[in-house]
Amino acid sequence: MIELATYEHKFAHLHCDRPGGRPRPHKAVMLLAVSLLAEADELTENRIEYNSRLLDVFRALFDVARQDTDKNTPYNPFFYLKSEGFWHICPTLEGADALPHRTTIGGPGELRRLVSFATLDTELFLLLHDSVARKSLQATLIQHYCNHVADQMWNTMHYEIQIETQKQKLLKEEAAAYETSTERVRSTAFRRMIREIYDVRCAACGVRFFFDDVDLIDAAHLIPFSQSKDDRPQNGIALCKNHHWLMDHAIIAPGPGRGLNYQQPIWHVRKGLDNRLEEHRPVLELKNKTVILPTQPRYAPTPESLDWRMARLSAS
Ligand SMILES: [Zn+2]
Known part of the structure; x- marks a missing residue:
């Protein structure tokens, strides 16, 4: 395949900062992450x-590849990969005028304001969906940018694939959680899935936050996993740290709305709290x-899981 050789060459010669002669791994890790999603x-x-x-x-891959002064700044490769010729960034409405002239990016906030998404050369996109070509491109990246931790990187990629695959199965309701091989894969897949279906938004206060290396939104089970062995999306809810803590301690609970309406659940609060x-x-x-529900209604909490939380609230 002529195209494969072309992209192998390009991947081996990415334009990177080279402190002390070694290339920074950011662009390579971004391409590895994209290949992994494919x-x-x-x-x-x-x-x-x-x-x-x-x-x-x-983040998972970068934690393996990083050395001394490398910082977790995914917005940098997402933006600067455009100089490689095969990665094209498409502006938001706001970025339409500004983006074509930009040579630098200020941070993740600015990136998300100005850039809507990135696309790859069609040939490259297709190569990433061919298992042999993808493996070869991944090997090129690992060899040139993180060869010092090559084995660990392959292991992490393997592990990440398991997580993402498990997450996809749960979303398609093809698998129950206990089918997975390890506890870490299971719990990480559940966490990522819930954060994703709630669009990283707290179902109580509505706060939405994600940043390059800081998490504010947790994934919580409604009926605890230890008891239910149930990782389906309908047994989960996304909550900020405060509301997660309050629900865990049965101060608040999501439950049916007026007239026992389970389609539009509302928040209930433990008796004994005083408005004064x-x-x-x-x-x-x-x-x-109102409980802020996932964007896709089929992932909303089941009556059974809401009842479990309500029973715990009244028992406390
Ligand atoms: Zn909250």
Whole structure:
């Protein structure tokens, strides 16, 4: 394949900073992350978005490849890969005028304001979906940019594939969690899936946050896994750290809305909290507020899982 040799050559000669003579691994790790999404069947369109899915995989691989002064800044390769000729960034409405003239990017916020998504050369996109070609391109990247940890990188890639595949199975409702081989794969797949279907948004307060290397939004089981062995999306909910803690301690619970309406669940609050106390008010403000549901209704919590949380609230 002529194209494969062309892209192998390009991948071996990426334009990178070279502190002390060694190339920074950022661009290579971004390409490895994208190849991994293709392998896990998560890149069905030639459209790479700067979202929590990409960043989760990037972070896992970057943690292996990084050396002394390397910083986890995925926005850099996402932007600067455009200089390689095979990675094309498409502007948002706001970025339409500015982006073509930009030679630098200020940070992840600016990237997301100006860039809508990236696309690959069609030939490269197709090569990433061919298992032999993909393996060869991955090997080129590992050999040239993280050869010092080559074995560890292949192991991590293998592990990441298992996580992403498990996540896809759960989303397609093809698998129950206990089918997976290890506890780490199982729990990471569940966490990533829930954050994704809730679009990294707290189902209580609505706060939405993701950043290159900081997590604020957790994935929680409604019926604990230890009891239910149930990792299906309908047994999970995305919550910020505060609301996760409050639900775990049965101060708040998602439950049916008025008239036992399970389609539009609302937040319930433990009895005994007092509106006249300043320190109780932020929690009481949540009472009767609608639970923010996943964008796809079929992933909404089941009545059974809501009942479990409600029973725990009234027992406390
Ligand atoms: Zn919250």
